[in-house]
Amino acid sequence: MLQSFKLAIKSIWGNKMRSFLTMLGIIIGVAAVIILVSLVNGYMGSIVESFASMGVNQINVNVTNLTSRTVSVDEMYQFYDEHTDLFDGISPNVTISTTIKKGNDSMTSTSVAGRSEQYLDIKDYDLQLGRNITYSDIVSRQKVCVIGAYVAQELFGSADKAIDETLKIGGYAYKVVGVVEVQDEDDMEDGGTDDFVWLPYTTATSLAKSANINSYTFTVSDTDNAEEAKTLLESFLYDIFKDDDLYRVTAMSEMLDSLNEQIAMMSGMLGGIAGISLLVAGVGVMNIMLVSVTERTREIGIRKSLGADKGTIMQQFVIEAAVTSSLGGVIGILIGCIATTVVGAAIGISATPTLSAIVISFSVSVGIGLLFGYMPASRAANLNPIDALRSE
Template sequence: MRFSQALRMAFKAIASNKMRSFLTMLGIVIGISSVIIMLAVGNGSKQAITSSIEGMGTNLLTLSLTGTKTTTLTSSDISTLTKSKNIANVASDLTGTATVKSGDENETASVEGTVPSYSDVRDVTVAYGRFITQDDVDNHYQVLDIGPEVIQNVYPNLSVKQYQSLVGQTIQVNGANFLIVGILESKGTSTTGSSDNRVIMPVTTAERLEGTTSVRTYYVEAASAGKIDDATTDLNNLMYDKFSGDTTQYRVLSESELLQTSTQTTSTMTNMLTAVAAISLVVGGIGIMNIMLVSVVERTREIGIRKAIGAKRRDIMLQFLIEAVVLSCLSGAIGVIIGVVACLIMPQFTKQAMVMSGGVMLIAFLFSVAVGIAFGLYPAAKASKLRPIDALRYE
């Protein structure tokens, strides 16, 4: 029997039981589309996190105080760090949340209490006005720089061109009046959160607003990319001495370590989700085997007639194997199409970045073909082994 003839017969057999064929294909369709979507989500998240971390600056170190022995660095500690030839700047960062209000509009925003060097260390710029100054910090002035997302929610009627008019205006933060001295440049949104839904104020003012003097995070800018290791050593030495060798009280992370940790976490979650999605491919393969076994039983007499007029065992086996492969190929193609369409549509309704891979699509499709072959072999072999006399007598 020619291959083209077997292929036509396979399509005819599938078309004769449309609903049954559709339900059989559904498992593989869901599996293929889920694998493509999950990997696109994982790759998109990894890319967004990488971009976010790299955007912090290539010379950035993050010091986190994780213990309870000391709640903050002293001015003497910071002075010691800034005197090092390996360190350019140090910026404290006291974070919290607050209700920002103007008139009848209000928004819950992130509050960051910091110092002037923060703008250089974290590459923060203002579109209009100015950034907080040392004078603001020393005098506990109630001033702030406001992010564009906060403006959108608190001043919904203002256009972007009118944002400049807010400089010099008063806004309430947790019921206290603050003077807007600057409008922050947009930093965008990633899977790690929005960088625009925040207000930045002097750290001394934030301490009073949040009711704490415990600054737990410090950003340290190395003098250059080549000084990262030396700056890390200086920072570790200072903290080691400060905490008498108790390294559980602090943690120093470089940009590369942050990136590695984040990508490892994202990759692990992506692999887990993909594995769960891939299980439906196996379930779909079992469905194909089941339907092909049913088909063998239903067409026993047909098999007997074909064998009686000269069809060889390999012809019967090829026919049923082709049917199984056609089912899996159609399922794989439909699954790829649905996966691609979903990846194109999802970013329109969510903030989730999607990064598709042609290689993943090809592998997923080939895997569906392999599933068709693997789960179609047994039914095909069973059909080919039927004796003509037994098949013809089958009712």
């Protein structure tokens, strides 16, 4: 085995250009698999992170209240109180389309919504200054608000200056009682993550001139119980509406699982497409090895006449093919890893070479060497020693 390996290295080194051209297909194939799979995983990973930041422990409920069939806020809270073993947060949501003003300054893209006192924890945000909306604010319909860092910066100049000041929403004055910490320094713009105003949801219903609330956000204490919590919510709402078209319950964890499945499928497909080049490279290995057998017919004849059996001859050529493809695989891995990092940085995503892509592509390259090296090796092993010695 060691002798065959040494002969393989000697043969490869003795025909550097031909060996390199043989490896080139393997190098390109392995590098392509690593680059494509790693870049796709990096890009989709950034999407998953942004998706996860929405809260994988959240369950969103949207209902269509009719005159005859309506679910009230009190009923939703009663359901929540009965299942505190599953849920650890709830917030009715009231979205308002309006402009907010401070003196002559106004903001039209700001998200204005009614929330509960638990919404800050649901979003996993922290306050920079001031206080959160409280239960007493909700009960007494206080005209107070909590604002995002961008709103504080644009209308007041800073969070310090915003606390206890007032701004106008829909023509009514609201006191700023809290400013939320900056969530995204790179997204401090109109309509960004930090461009929002939260009011007590009871105050928001008055501003929206609608007593019915159609949207709720729940959080589950354990994402493993998200499916059970979702089923309970659907059962509760069905008992009220008797029509599952009148409500929609969406568990964010389920959507994330579905997204991960799609990512895995896409990575597999792209890896398979890139892997086709490895098959083409395998044909190249086989062709070169057939040429090598033809060129070395006399050498094979001499070795056979000196007592080398079929197994030894076959082993020599299979190992030579395997070493060629393995070296190509190693070079392909190095190029793929470097290119993945460089291209990822160039397009602005965090892409790192995936271990699975490296292992699979290298294993396939070695397997291709063994598979496509078998036919030339078999041909060499079956040569008649007398005919081989006669060849020029």
